[in-house]
Amino acid sequence: MGEKYNALVNRLRDVKNLGTAEALLHWDRETKMPSGGADPRGEVLASVSRLSHELFTDDKTGQMIEDAAAELDGADYDSIEASMLRIVEQDYEKSTKLPSDFVERMSRATNDAHHSWVKARAQNDFSLFADDLTRVVELSREQAEYLGYDENPYDALLQQYERSMTTEQVQGLFEGHRQQLVDLIEAVSEVSDRVDDGVVHQAYPVALQREFGLMIAEAIGYDFERGRLDESVHPFSTSFSKHDSRITTRYDENWLNPALFGTMHECGHSMYEQGVADALDGTILGSGTSLSVHESQSRTWENLVGRSLGFWQWAFPKLKAQFPEQIGETDVMSFYRAINQVSPSYIRVEADEATYNLHIMLRFAIEQAIIKGDLPISEIPDRWNGMFHDYLGITPESDTKGCLQDIHWSMGGFGYFSTYALGNLLSVQYYNQAVADVPSIPDDIASGNFESLLTWSNENIHQHGRKYDTNELTQRVTGEEINSGPYIQYLTDKFSEIYGL
């Protein structure tokens, strides 16, 4: 490679390395930090994120990008070099729009908001979070102004996470399957007594849950030599490198699902990171390309694998050996039906597949109202509860199980939630393609061989890191655009069979 390109790559490595330090400061805050460390940690995070932002947005970086572009002129689109330049140009344009002092103010505000959110959630008292959330919303509006938009400031926030999408398009994708979800849920509700999920609601000792989760994670291909599993209030995965990509979970001692499917979910995220090509590791291309694609991978392992009958044909005997008393006389078919019970519930991360996207559509609507200023912060709980009843037919019994359940707003993550629903759509599009390419995959899963699916995912999705955006990648992998058809088809087939519709 040329000298100019190498100079750029070295500078980007420094930026990336500061970002990794920041990611570790976050991981530690969520998993290990003593409570007293909160305030100083906020200072450190604010400082490191500002320094990283200053280093990246320095005029020197801009000059280096120009110089490298001149040197690389004509490089193949798919090459690492051309891809690196393409992505850094986008990142640089986006980042230079945000002043350093704004980045630091946002970092400090979200650190405060994080702590008041934790407190508000624990005490079920939204008012403890309201002031800090107000500040984060103000900063998010300010951020939208810096980032720029045509008509809708929410576009600017959304495009931080899905560069090539607009609010209108997402609205269209959501409208395109909302009624079908509502119809499906209604059809199921009329025969809801056909499935009983009592088996998963029993005492499952945490230590045994953890042991089983570790076994499943290892079996499906999460590499513990390059990762680890910890506990946190809000489960997440974070990657410092393809060689150190970590997951967290949380345990409910009276419910099997959250930790089990949560662990498979986070494994999906981390296996994506662990599968990035070696040549991209440590560079700005060395991570998943977008939140939607990331979510497609977590949902693949959580749902398309973890909630499939085939998977449990392999896993059920192991579960029964781990929890002989709890499983008792339950057979694999009843267990499969139990973990797929459709039932409107309060917590997004615990929602079944049929209701999940409605949770997102609700947040999507509320976020737009917040950012537009149509919805005062203090009225969020009422609006949430009202809409929840409209969408899902039930009303949250507390804000902890309502508008305080998710960490995202405390992080300033407006625009983020949609990517979860988009990830659901993509997961089925990709999985269908995987089975079309490697027809043995369903049988492999049923016999405990997860390598064929993981290898296909590595080759078609993971290895590319950030080289291609969501749309490019989806076109390359499936020949189609993102759409809700396959997802609705999958849900209809699955739940018609389970509920005998």
Add this chain to the structure above:
Amino acid sequence: MGEKYNALVNRLRDVKNLGTAEALLHWDRETKMPSGGADPRGEVLASVSRLSHELFTDDKTGQMIEDAAAELDGADYDSIEASMLRIVEQDYEKSTKLPSDFVERMSRATNDAHHSWVKARAQNDFSLFADDLTRVVELSREQAEYLGYDENPYDALLQQYERSMTTEQVQGLFEGHRQQLVDLIEAVSEVSDRVDDGVVHQAYPVALQREFGLMIAEAIGYDFERGRLDESVHPFSTSFSKHDSRITTRYDENWLNPALFGTMHECGHSMYEQGVADALDGTILGSGTSLSVHESQSRTWENLVGRSLGFWQWAFPKLKAQFPEQIGETDVMSFYRAINQVSPSYIRVEADEATYNLHIMLRFAIEQAIIKGDLPISEIPDRWNGMFHDYLGITPESDTKGCLQDIHWSMGGFGYFSTYALGNLLSVQYYNQAVADVPSIPDDIASGNFESLLTWSNENIHQHGRKYDTNELTQRVTGEEINSGPYIQYLTDKFSEIYGL
């Protein structure tokens, strides 16, 4: 405060915050990081340490120091402002002597050396470490040249840790009590059968040891709201803030001492950090002033408290309740004698008080020979074993228990070891002063009240952070210079009584 001073303080906060990120990257590497993460972690550490060094040594910082000095002219020596300026001037002078590329080369070399040391130690094969150690020694010599010295390059390395001392002075302090140690050990060896330490060498389940260690740590005043205890190969303490100062330990399931006294030792370090004045936290003054003073605090809690008869008058019933079978019929006096058995042994961190400083004197001599080039790297194991026999009368059975036991050389820490022995000397000087000031301290300890000693230490030592160097602080606290008299007196009294000499 003036504008120039504030600008300097803000810049120093950024440097400090990057240093905190670096400290967390280290802590995580030793306690939580999956093995695969080693190489990328080395890259991140190298990058962050270089960026931090560049930020601090930038000409702008120099200008800011000059501007702040002009603005502060005449400020009281003891004020935070004057102290900040005094210390930053010293730090800046030292740091600007090291080129950034050197800092990064050293960071990378010590990351490699760390991993080959871990491997060599596990496999008892010094040759696996030799090449990386050679590189670190070369870089340490280069470092001495950058730092500058009058005659002896080892002075430059030593003065990184004890700014105001020379190799010759340390040599003098060591010579001043070496023969007395040798005589004491010889006198004890003639009546060694008077103490039996069998009680501590039994099966002590790790989980119960951990529980007991946590209880003791909390009792003596280590604040777990502002800290935590983890396991690592080499125990250490690290501080991200006075509000987040952590310790590690390691357990031997067949020996009570290492984790118990190791935990009290690391508590001493972290309680020093937790006791720094609020106004200094997050600034460059907000940590312990030197390694020797730090070690005086760890030794105070490990030895002057933890190995005292008074402490066990309080703690022994609790130990017996935790380990009823192991303690059995042993009484507190026999237990006190057992934990104070004098017996030449291989591992420095497990050495008794009488032999400990000889371990340091050996390293001090070997390090000087390595840096001078009188001792080829490959001959370190033979030299170590030969000198060990000369000093302590026994020969290590393996390099893992010999020259591979300590982490320091892999970290490039030449000059560091002496501070352990100096800390022993200081611990007794300070403790004697504490008892002169607050005569109830020994009785307080015997009744499980550790607050009087901790409060005295907070007020006289901890709160000052880095405001005063070792010599200034020692003069302020005791009215004397560092000297070996009180330490030898303490050892002679204690072991004469225990062994009936």
